[in-house]
Amino acid sequence: MRSLPTAFVERMKTLLKDEYAAFAAGFDRPPSQGLRINPLKIDRERFVQLSPFALEPVPWCPEGFRYAEGERPGKHPYHAAGLYYLQEPSAMSPAEALQVQPGETVLDLCAAPGGKTTQLAAALRGQGLLIANEIHPVRAKALSENVERLGIANAIVTNETPERLAERFPRFFDRILVDAPCSGEGMFRKLPEAIDDWSPEKVAECHRIQQEILDAAAAMLKPGGTLVYSTCTFAPLENEQSIASFLARHPEFALTPLPHPEWFAPGVPEWAEPPLPELTHSARLWPHRLDGEGHYLAKLCKQADDEGNAPSRRRREKRGKTAAAGRKEAIGAWRTFAAQSLPGIAEQFIDDAAFLLFGDQLYVTPAPDLDLDGLKVVRAGLHLGTVKKNRLEPAHALALAVPQAAAARTAAFAADDPELVRYLKGEALARDGENGWTLVTVDGFPLGWGKQADGQLKNHYPKGLRWL
Numbered sequence: 001m002r003s004l005p006t007a008f009v010e011r012m013k014t015l016l017k018d019e020y021a022a023f024a025a026g027f028d029r030p031p032s033q034g035l036r037i038n039p040l041k042i043d044r045e046r047f048v049q050l051s052p053f054a055l056e057p058v059p060w061c062p063e064g065f066r067y068a069e070g071e072r073p074g075k076h077p078y079h080a081a082g083l084y085y086l087q088e089p090s091a092m093s094p095a096e097a098l099q100v101q102p103g104e105t106v107l108d109l110c111a112a113p114g115g116k117t118t119q120l121a122a123a124l125r126g127q128g129l130l131i132a133n134e135i136h137p138v139r140a141k142a143l144s145e146n147v148e149r150l151g152i153a154n155a156i157v158t159n160e161t162p163e164r165l166a167e168r169f170p171r172f173f174d175r176i177l178v179d180a181p182c183s184g185e186g187m188f189r190k191l192p193e194a195i196d197d198w199s200p201e202k203v204a205e206c207h208r209i210q211q212e213i214l215d216a217a218a219a220m221l222k223p224g225g226t227l228v229y230s231t232c233t234f235a236p237l238e239n240e241q242s243i244a245s246f247l248a249r250h251p252e253f254a255l256t257p258l259p260h261p262e263w264f265a266p267g268v269p270e271w272a273e274p275p276l277p278e279l280t281h282s283a284r285l286w287p288h289r290l291d292g293e294g295h296y297l298a299k300l301c302k303q304a305d306d307e308g309n310a311p312s313r314r315r316r317e318k319r320g321k322t323a324a325a326g327r328k329e330a331i332g333a334w335r336t337f338a339a340q341s342l343p344g345i346a347e348q349f350i351d352d353a354a355f356l357l358f359g360d361q362l363y364v365t366p367a368p369d370l371d372l373d374g375l376k377v378v379r380a381g382l383h384l385g386t387v388k389k390n391r392l393e394p395a396h397a398l399a400l401a402v403p404q405a406a407a408a409r410t411a412a413f414a415a416d417d418p419e420l421v422r423y424l425k426g427e428a429l430a431r432d433g434e435n436g437w438t439l440v441t442v443d444g445f446p447l448g449w450g451k452q453a454d455g456q457l458k459n460h461y462p463k464g465l466r467w468l
């Protein structure tokens, strides 16, 4: 372990006094490891039966588990099938605190690589709309891949600044998560590189950015809506002070209590200037008091009688450029594909208004009325496939979003079948079967596509995801 920065140590000694020794000892323990199952694909009981890993429940997240050191769940076919997301236990708390309900309109404003996005999508249960945004283009791509792997059909992934989204979506969302960029002190144990990036100046700069992001989030929340703010740092300036400064600018917001007082310590009123008693409603997750990394969270409700207008819903005036001539053919190609290869597909994929064509890429959007023109959209909903000469080549995302039972043809493997590893490595498999697009599955969970032709299953597992 690299040594901790002196200015950080001095500050934490001043704040924690007698408790500092216990806090410092926590850095010598191994980081916590966890996974959160994906209820869009598997329920808790079935996963517990099926799991090859020894699991221990996370008390504050019903779908979260710790796994022991030495396990490699990221290298298992169930991971490729999107049955779970690797996430350390403390990081499971912010999305849990937001209490998303199926059918709501939700924004994850600082979303990459997607741990909390996938958790919010799970809470929506496929109903409603999730916009997952990430400012950094490379990270937005990783976010989009995780949305795909977990089979999320009702998410739109954008690569925008919070300010641009706020211009487009005033008073639009029921719930917003701001998992803010921060100085990462709570990750020093798990990612020691974070120590090299740290400086007092970085803490101050993060505080400034957090204010801008929170102001944009406030503008996008409906009156009566809920906002959760979280960081993975200990610095009061980025936690209690960020919330106190926000509340001073936004009297229409109030802090609301968080659950699990037995695990989550109260925020400290005196760590803001001037002290703010309500900060005890926010929470600190201390690694020396629980089995997880360092986090802070605050839950804020916006008054229902905010003086603003009724919630706005940006609607398209008319179909944009995507309504071009090719759209009809693309939908026809999709319908032919679905009839031949996915006869059990659910109704929702067949509603005409929901199809979106970008070039030769066909999507089905969860929000046909939403005006996305001019925004950087990385994923416009569920990617159905590429239209090639009036035929549809199915997208990887489609394989991961449908149940095995929907497919006309499957190549079904058990998790320990060596043929499955060959598939994940991108090899063609010698195999008899009816010719055509074939859904490859592991223990009944879709993994990707193959194309059966004359005794061979041609491999369509995406090149960028193949096992080495």
Ligand SMILES: C[S@@+](CC[C@H](N)C(=O)[O-])C[C@H]1O[C@@H](n2cnc3c(N)ncnc32)[C@H](O)[C@@H]1O
Pocket (backbone or CB within 6 Å): 109, 110, 111, 112, 113, 114, 115, 116, 117, 134, 135, 136, 139, 161, 162, 179, 180, 181, 182, 209, 213
């Ligand atoms: C703590 S991470 C998010 C982790 C993510 N919520 C998860 O659970 O996987 C914060 C994110 O904010 C992004 N970010 C950095 N500067 C930003 C800004 N000015 N506005 C919005 N997001 C920003 C970072 O690129 C980073 O991906």
